Amino acid sequence: MNPMRGIDVDRLVQPDRVHSHVYTDLTIFEEEIERIFTQGWIFVGHEGEIPVPGDFRQRTMARQPVIFVRDQHGGVQLLMNRCTHRANAVCHLERGNQPAFTCPYHGWRFKLDGELAVVPFAERFPEDFDRSALGLRSVPRVEAHRGFVFASLNPDVCPLKDHLGPLVMQELDDIADLSPEGGIDVTAGYHRLRYAGNWKLQVENAIDGYHANFTHRTHMDNVRFRTGFDPAPLTSSAAPARIHALGNGHCRWDSSSLNKSGTRAFPGKTPDPGAWEIYLDAMIAAHGKERTDYLLSKQGSHLYIFPNFSYTGAHFRLFQPVAPDETRVTLFPFLLKGAPREVNRKRLRVHETFFGPAGGGQSDDLEIFERNQVGLGASLDPWSLLTRGVHLEQQEADGSVSNQITDELSNRTIWAKWKQMMGEGAMA
Amino acid sequence: MTIMLERPHASLRERVADFLFDEAEIADAHRYEDWLGLWGQDAFYWMPCNDDDIDPDMHVALIHEDRMGLEDRIRRLSSGFAHTQQPRSRISRVISHIRCGELEEGLVEVRSVFNLTAFRRDRFEIFAGRQIHVLRPVENRFEIVRKTVYLVNNDGYMSNMTFLI
Numbered sequence: 142m143n144p145m146r147g148i149d150v151d152r153l154v155q156p157d158r159v160h161s162h163v164y165t166d167l168t169i170f171e172e173e174i175e176r177i178f179t180q181g182w183i184f185v186g187h188e189g190e191i192p193v194p195g196d197f198r199q200r201t202m203a204r205q206p207v208i209f210v211r212d213q214h215g216g217v218q219l220l221m222n223r224c225t226h227r228a229n230a231v232c233h234l235e236r237g238n239q240p241a242f243t244c245p246y247h248g249w250r251f252k253l254d255g256e257l258a259v260v261p262f263a264e265r266f267p268e269d270f271d272r273s274a275l276g277l278r279s280v281p282r283v284e285a286h287r288g289f290v291f292a293s294l295n296p297d298v299c300p301l302k303d304h305l306g307p308l309v310m311q312e313l314d315d316i317a318d319l320s321p322e323g324g325i326d327v328t329a330g331y332h333r334l335r336y337a338g339n340w341k342l343q344v345e346n347a348i349d350g351y352h353a354n355f356t357h358r359t360h361m362d363n364v365r366f367r368t369g370f371d372p373a374p375l376t377s378s379a380a381p382a383r384i385h386a387l388g389n390g391h392c393r394w395d396s397s398s399l400n401k402s403g404t405r406a407f408p409g410k411t412p413d414p415g416a417w418e419i420y421l422d423a424m425i426a427a428h429g430k431e432r433t434d435y436l437l438s439k440q441g442s443h444l445y446i447f448p449n450f451s452y453t454g455a456h457f458r459l460f461q462p463v464a465p466d467e468t469r470v471t472l473f474p475f476l477l478k479g480a481p482r483e484v485n486r487k488r489l490r491v492h493e494t495f496f497g498p499a500g501g502g503q504s505d506d507l508e509i510f511e512r513n514q515v516g517l518g519a520s521l522d523p524w525s526l527l528t529r530g531v532h533l534e535q536q537e538a539d540g541s542v543s544n545q546i547t548d549e550l551s552n553r554t555i556w557a558k559w560k561q562m563m564g565e566g567a568m569a
Numbered sequence: 570m571t572i573m574l575e576r577p578h579a580s581l582r583e584r585v586a587d588f589l590f591d592e593a594e595i596a597d598a599h600r601y602e603d604w605l606g607l608w609g610q611d612a613f614y615w616m617p618c619n620d621d622d623i624d625p626d627m628h629v630a631l632i633h634e635d636r637m638g639l640e641d642r643i644r645r646l647s648s649g650f651a652h653t654q655q656p657r658s659r660i661s662r663v664i665s666h667i668r669c670g671e672l673e674e675g676l677v678e679v680r681s682v683f684n685l686t687a688f689r690r691d692r693f694e695i696f697a698g699r700q701i702h703v704l705r706p707v708e709n710r711f712e713i714v715r716k717t718v719y720l721v722n723n724d725g726y727m728s729n730m731t732f733l734i
């Protein structure tokens with residue numbers, strides 16, 4: 142492991158507060174890229190993005206270029222986007238479908254599983270030239286749960302199931318089972334965002350119940366105006382909704398007790414009753430009445446998986462750190478296989494209302510992140526507080542710890558995981 | 570949509586150009602209610618995401634709004650609590666290459682390009698693309714029935730884009 146280059150993790154991350162430098166310091170950022178994004182598990186995409194052999198997406202892992210591709214045998218591959226000859230990128234489209242990857246520089250051609258198939262004029266290489274050893278390099282660990290693909294550049298990382306834990310795997314099951322066929326369709330495109338702020342501002346915000354009534358005041362006002370229903374109490378300190386720490390820094394925002402399908406039920410944005418009925422019948426046939434009720438009660442719930450995945454009902458997200466003050470976020474609004482077209486169409490319309498660069502909600506989050514990065518530059522009192530609800534945490538029967546929806550349990554559990562991974566001699 | 574534009578009619582072209590310039594001036598000045606007033610009741614505003622040639626129904630868009638969505642957008646921007654436009658961006662846009670043709674039922678299709686410079690909090694941003702308006706003559710003015718905006722960077726990582734385009 143790298144030496145810690147003089148980073149005093151115990152001082153920077155305390156049980157009740159964190160220091161500005163964890164969001165602003167370049168040395169700490171580089172160490173995060175190594176310890177968290179290189180040595181640990183990160184989310185890289187969903188199998189539903191690349192359903193057909195030859196389908197590919199460009200991705201990055203720890204800022205390195207990788208190709209997320211469905212190979213000729215139907216398997217999912219993560220290949221380094223680097224020709225093994227002289228390092229040219231072999232894939233230059235963001236996405237598409239190709240039968241192979243051909244390096245444009247000297248014509249080396251690689252099969253979809255990375256195998257080197259063609260070397261032009263190969264007779265001029267020396268006798269020990271071993272084509273079979275020169276396939277595109279595969280990311281050493283790639284594992285999936287219900288189509289959600291995670292990967293690590295560290296061959297010795299723990300099994301994915303140990304990183305996720307049973308509670309997170311259940312949450313991913315609950316997302317996939319929103320489809321009557323138990324699978325999601327991720328072919329409806331992406332929103333891709335950037336902001337001038339640290340990646341962990343998005344992390345903390347992804348599961349922050351406290352901010353909704355203030356950051357998203359205009360959205361709440363519009364809901365109230367259109368429906369007469371006031372969503373603000375759902376994210377007030379009196380709401381019965383809970384934040385759960387699921388272990389390893391993962392968190393759940395659980396508003397199932399409210400049994401509301403989110404706070405974004407604008408008129409015209411929910412499916413017609415007929416289509417909804419068909420969906421409900423298909424869900425009950427697939428999962429039974431009790432589980433269907435449970436799954437649908439969770440539609441306003443959120444999930445965060447350390448370090449770079451979140452889910453918010455209509456979509457899931459991938460966070461990509463670029464620099465201490467530069468972050469990219471991809472949103473994947475997804476469709477439910479086996480649901481009526483009308484249900485899926487309305488899922489996209491609900492998503493667009495709030496999310497994306499021109500949406501009426503998330504744009505304010507991004508603005509807040511950028512203002513946050515400005516504020517973090519003030520050094521007289523360099524601490525951010527994490528104490529809300531610390532004395533009111535509850536141990537739950539399923540093994541999670543919970544707090545009221547506006548409490549800061551999520552921040553505390555995320556920072557505890559961060560500290561564990563960034564601490565002296567830590568291994569993923 | 571595959572419509573063969575007829576040979577532009579000189580006076581029609583002047584009138585639609587004036588309309589686009591008015592719209593640009595109103596949007597640059599953040600005159601939200603005036604901008605909303607340009608749209609018909611059956612308005613559809615579409616800004617595709619990832620590609621120009623996508624299915625408006627089953628592919629996510631940057632903006633996919635009917636009249637009600639536009640009203641909600643304007644109410645939000647006018648409230649003073651849309652943080653992303655507090656302070657507002659300063660904007661200047663150029664509209665060019667205006668061509669038009671008449672559709673059925675008196676509607677007019679107008680194709681143009683735009684180049685927009687926005688400045689906010691010490692940062693310049695450029696937005697550019699082409700746009701297609703479908704306009705309906707109403708008395709002696711036009712109203713927008715449909716507007717589609719194809720940004721050149723609709724597949725890129727984007728910062729907030731919450732002023733009027």
Ligand SMILES: [Fe+2]
Pocket residue numbers: 346352353356357502503506
């Ligand atoms: Fe938010």
